[in-house]
Amino acid sequence: MTAIDSRSTIISNQWVNDEYKHMIIQVDEKAANVKPGQFFNLLCPQTQADKPFFRRPMSTYFANSQTGQVEFLYKVTGSGTRTLAELKTNDKLPVLGPLGKGFNLKDHYKHILVVGRGVGLATLAPLAEAAAEKNILVTALLSARNSDSLMSQARFLNVNANVIEVIDTDNSSRVENVEAIILAEHQKRPIDAMFTCGSTRLTKLLQKIAINHNIDGEVALEQHMACGIGMCYCCVKPFNIEGESQPRSKRVCIDGPVFDIKEFMA
Amino acid sequence: MSDLSVDINGLILNNPIMPASGTFDKELSDIIDFNQLGAIVTKTFTADKRAGNPVPRACELPNAMLNAIGIPSKGLNNYIEQTVPYYQQYTSPLITSISANTATDFGLLAAKLDMVDGITAIEANISCPNIEAHGKAFAMEADSTAKVVKELRKATTLPLWVKLTPNTGDIISVAKAAQEYGADAVIVGNTVLGMAIDINTRRPKLGNIMGGLSGPAIKPIMIRMVYQCYKNINIPIIGCGGITTVDDVIEYFLAGSSAVQVGTANFIEPSTMSNIIDGLQAYCQQNNITRLRDLTGAIIDEKFAAIDALPY
Numbered sequence A: 001m002t003a004i005d006s007r008s009t010i011i012s013n014q015w016v017n018d019e020y021k022h023m024i025i026q027v028d029e030k031a032a033n034v035k036p037g038q039f040f041n042l043l044c045p046q047t048q049a050d051k052p053f054f055r056r057p058m059s060t061y062f063a064n065s066q067t068g069q070v071e072f073l074y075k076v077t078g079s080g081t082r083t084l085a086e087l088k089t090n091d092k093l094p095v096l097g098p099l100g101k102g103f104n105l106k107d108h109y110k111h112i113l114v115v116g117r118g119v120g121l122a123t124l125a126p127l128a129e130a131a132a133e134k135n136i137l138v139t140a141l142l143s144a145r146n147s148d149s150l151m152s153q154a155r156f157l158n159v160n161a162n163v164i165e166v167i168d169t170d171n172s173s174r175v176e177n178v179e180a181i182i183l184a185e186h187q188k189r190p191i192d193a194m195f196t197c198g199s200t201r202l203t204k205l206l207q208k209i210a211i212n213h214n215i216d217g218e219v220a221l222e223q224h225m226a227c228g229i230g231m232c233y234c235c236v237k238p239f240n241i242e243g244e245s246q247p248r249s250k251r252v253c254i255d256g257p258v259f260d261i262k263e264f265m266a
Numbered sequence B: 001m002s003d004l005s006v007d008i009n010g011l012i013l014n015n016p017i018m019p020a021s022g023t024f025d026k027e028l029s030d031i032i033d034f035n036q037l038g039a040i041v042t043k044t045f046t047a048d049k050r051a052g053n054p055v056p057r058a059c060e061l062p063n064a065m066l067n068a069i070g071i072p073s074k075g076l077n078n079y080i081e082q083t084v085p086y087y088q089q090y091t092s093p094l095i096t097s098i099s100a101n102t103a104t105d106f107g108l109l110a111a112k113l114d115m116v117d118g119i120t121a122i123e124a125n126i127s128c129p130n131i132e133a134h135g136k137a138f139a140m141e142a143d144s145t146a147k148v149v150k151e152l153r154k155a156t157t158l159p160l161w162v163k164l165t166p167n168t169g170d171i172i173s174v175a176k177a178a179q180e181y182g183a184d185a186v187i188v189g190n191t192v193l194g195m196a197i198d199i200n201t202r203r204p205k206l207g208n209i210m211g212g213l214s215g216p217a218i219k220p221i222m223i224r225m226v227y228q229c230y231k232n233i234n235i236p237i238i239g240c241g242g243i244t245t246v247d248d249v250i251e252y253f254l255a256g257s258s259a260v261q262v263g264t265a266n267f268i269e270p271s272t273m274s275n276i277i278d279g280l281q282a283y284c285q286q287n288n289i290t291r292l293r294d295l296t297g298a299i300i301d302e303k304f305a306a307i308d309a310l311p312y
Helices: A077-087 A122-131 A153-158 A175-188 A200-213 B026-028 B074-089 B103-113 B142-155 B169-182 B216-232 B246-255 B272-286
Strands: A004-015 A020-026 A039-042 A057-058 A062-064 A069-075 A092-101 A111-117 A139-143 A162-167 A191-197 A214-219 A237-240 A248-251 A258-259 B007-008 B011-013 B017-019 B058-061 B064-067 B094-098 B122-125 B160-162 B185-188 B192-193 B211-214 B237-240 B259-262
Touching: A020 A077, A039 A069, A057 A069, A057 A077, A062 A122, A069 A077, A069 A122, A111 A122, A111 A175, A111 A200, A122 A153, A122 A191, A122 A214, A139 A175, A153 A162, A162 A175, A175 A200, A191 A200, A200 A214, B007 B185, B017 B272, B064 B216, B074 B094, B074 B103, B094 B103, B103 B122, B103 B142, B122 B142, B142 B160, B142 B169, B169 B185, B169 B216, B169 B259, B185 B216, B211 B216, B216 B237, B216 B246, B237 B246, B246 B259, B246 B272, B259 B272
Parallel strands: A111 A139, A111 A191, A139 A162, A191 A214, B017 B259, B094 B122, B122 B160, B160 B185, B185 B237, B237 B259
Antiparallel strands: A004 A020, A004 A092, A020 A069, A039 A057, A039 A092, A062 A069, A214 A258, A237 A248, B007 B011, B058 B064, B064 B211, B192 B211
């Protein structure tokens, strides 16, 4: 990992719907050399109303190392994202990144499944694109509360992913239904690896399928962080490591945020 | 060029800037040049492995951080085999921060470090709970400070820095005890015990319920304690608490510090220490300060004239 401390410039920061904003920043080309699943730690400005103190970790929605542009999709929920939401074109935003370990697309994969919910979809969209570049077929199972909350479909469709949408309002997002869909897809065309982000329930489901069917799997996790580079030890989680009798702590920022799904502990 | 070097009881540092233990690790080498630092202070470790506290381990407050990390430790052997060799590639002196549950254990740990090549000094983090005193931190009282520093002094010939806590009612007596029993320097101070509650969930914001407050919000408390210690002891004081700028460093010097530790700011702005070192040189040149160490205790602290009038 090489973390780069940059003072980025806001290119645009637009609402996508009532809750989410899409921000494009300009960093140098080196900092924009991002692997899907990696994140930046953003120094949110302080305003009259909100005084965020820590940086906010945010996974990249898109990054182009040629142009130096990096994009984020974020839900405006707390003091940090509220002040981010106020940033205008040409404002400066200190960012640290890219940070952490991203997803691993192994060369022998022919068909992968990505399963995302909510803002987790933003983390998985670049992975689908990276897979397409390697001629890996992508099945994208997108989950949300309702159809209005589904985002990023275009990103998956653009890479010819097999897109399956499930939502809470018609009960199609129930874990049992999602399981049946995944197993049917696996029956049709074997899945070599599964990747997920954004839901503990879906992660546990994928973990079960990964173990029962001996399929590779990775999950991108979230955790409150302070430094984002491994110094503060705030973002630890326990993991089950193969061959070890006791769980072991890992730092989500530097040991992850992407982990082997078999290690995941709810 | 101004002289930024400082003298910590015979140990000369190129400049007064070093990290506070627990806020620094090798990952920062991506961002700053470790050879620039006056000293390197590693994360506090204990003799044995320990897990640390449950999450959430930290929460943010206005201009401050509340944390209860709980000193997760990979143990002494890991420190000697992995950490010390890593830092030998750098020229900055390595200060080893240690913690233990009893005065005897502190001594045993320090003795094992005494002959390790590559360690310049020991920082004893005596703000940790003293198991023999029902979990009260050693540095909360002069007696327990005396006891632990005595054991440490017997155990090591290395320079001994003792990190005090603001969670005492009598910092002067504690600092005097550290001096009397052989500390080469004291660090003033550590985090301030605090607590925060989420009013929606009605639960504490930290997994350990209480934790240590750090960051700019606590700086006035630490400046006061550095000032009080400077007036009452003769060993060097290393100031610590809420430093983010060159101005903060100068303030700590005027209060009586001979060097400073930068902590929470490293999490928020990882180039803080590097920026301060560059800025200190500029500050000294602009203010015709040839030797930074001359600022230690240089506060003009005559009381202002009394009001010569009746009340109101």
